[in-house]
Amino acid sequence: MIRFVVGGAVDKQKVAQMIKEIGGDKVSVEIKSDIEAAMAVKNGKADYYVGACATGGGGALAMAMAILTAQKCATISMPGKPPQEADVKKAVAEGKVAFGFTNDHIEKAVPYIVNAILEK
Amino acid sequence: MKIVLIALIGALAAILANGGIAVFNDGLRPIMPEYLEGRMKKAELAATSFALSFGLVIGFGIPISIGATILLVHSILLGTDIIGTWSPKGKIGYAVAGTIGALWGIGLLVGLQWIVNVFKKLPVNVFDSMGQIGTPVIFAFAAFPALAVAYQYGVKNGLITLTISALVRAIVARFSPIVIGTSKIALNPEGMALVTGMIVLLIYAMREKKEENSTNIAALFTERVDRIKKNVWVLAIMGALVAAATSLHILAGDPISLSLVSKGNYTDAALVALARAIGFVPLVATTAIATGVYGPVGMTFIFAAALFANNPLLAAILGFVIIFAEVYLLGGIAAFLDKFPGIKKSSDNIRTAMGQLLEVALLVGGANASNMALPGLGIFIVIGLYLLNEIAGRPIVRMAVGPIAAILVGILANILAVFGLYVPPVK
Secondary structure, eight states: OOEEEEEESOOHHHHHHHHHHGGGEEEEEEEEOOHHHHHHHTTOOOOOOOOOOOESSSSSTTHHHHHGGGGGEEEEOOOOOOOOOHHHHHHTTTTOOEEEGGGGHHHHHHHHHHHHHHHO | HHHHOOOHHHHHHHHHHHHHHHOOTTTGGGHHHHHTTOOOOOOHHHHHHHHHHHHHIIIIIIIHHHHHSSSEEHHHHHHHHHHHHHHHHHHHHHHHHHHHHHHHHHHHHHHHHHHHHHHHHHHSSSHHGGGGGHHHHHHHHGHHHHHHHHHHHHHHHHHHHHHHHHHHHHHHHHOOEEEETEEEEEEOOHHHHHHHHHHHHHHHHHSSSOTTTTOOHHHHHHHHHHHHTTTTHHHHHHHHHHHHHHHTSEEESSSHHHHHTTTTHHHHHOOOOOOOOHHHHHHHHHHHHHOBBOOTTTHHHHHHHHHHHHHHHHHHHHHHHHHHHEEEEEHHHHHHHHHHHHHHHHHHHHHHHHHHHHHHHHHHHHHHHHHHHHHHHHHHHHHHHHHHHHHOOOOHHHHHHHHHHHHHHHHHHHHHTTTTTTTOOOO
């Protein structure tokens, strides 16, 4: 069972629902405030942090960067720059545990992240 | 005076970004400490800031500004983020950033005016139709609190909120202006519907209880909060400049209030700016506390104050005082949010809701504007481009597709007219 927490700033419900749809029984998902979500990963109560916001890095990852350090975080999409599956796989392989993306790209970003982690 | 004001805003904002004192893009803020504390190189920071901001300047700030001929603050301040982070370090960097920042501000203002003039001179006058882009926003904006309630407390409660807002709107529209004795009180239907919705949302949000073992981040990052306090004077001056420009209606803080200001609905614009500011308090406060880097417009309350004041001098004073207060209240705000988790959650949902409302309203507005510029074919093109953007994985921010498509249709109408393929109706 891989434990996801949804932090970030916007569209949390949509992100969480999507993780559950893709991961099924293999994942658990919890929606938290961005601070609590990042703390959960730091304290080992969750494995991966995902979050969306309008820029992919601000509301989505700010707290994760502050609490988990920037080395553990990856911004996988930015405004006008859709996510690339290869980049997401690379970030997962490098041991990143927090992923931020823009809410414009949820439909692509979430499947890339969840599948990359499940394949790992 | 307008040019000087914009130049000063551009210059100071670029300097603030250069010194790592304040950046506008909330996505850039968390990366700033990595650079300031030596874990990231200047080149990496510059590349990241460009990637984060450039798309939004071109694909969001500028197109929305063109539609209404008021500068959306994003176009200038996302630009100064890039300018500040690209400029060299130290005293020379301040000079370079300040100069380029000022030129950027002037360029935008003059450029916008130039584009408007060009549009007015074209064979088919598409300038009037451009004004249609913002029209749906004017009537639809009051719905977003209901949307936020639905996100947080379910569709049923959202529907209740929408019903209450709609009822208030209908009653106000019927009975305003209220005559008491000899004085008349004119209430605005949309404004009152918005206020009603926000009150309902806040009532729901206040009832949520504190989560167990929650973390007060202000206590985790005290030295970073102190760094912001050290820079409070220059931040407050920035706030004063932005507020003055907002009250002169050359600058707006968000697309909704921008549309409202362009139609002269200043009170509504101020109410929207206020509601939006509530939505931004937690985001700005938490990113600021965790990074020690503030935003050049703070928590965006200065926009609401400027629009309420409607006088540049008064707005400047308010802007100064508000930023000063925000900085000193940072710790208190974090503690308050910690006590009322529902407020923090609802602020996230307010932003989600405003974004979605704008996506729909600006698409409809873009389609209406295009249909006015080029009947029939206009709508065909706007919806076609919207869907193509979707399939392409959204290279353009969804919100900006309507305005951009409308501008393209406006240009197309003129090209067709020049070749005799389109005869504009005689009015």
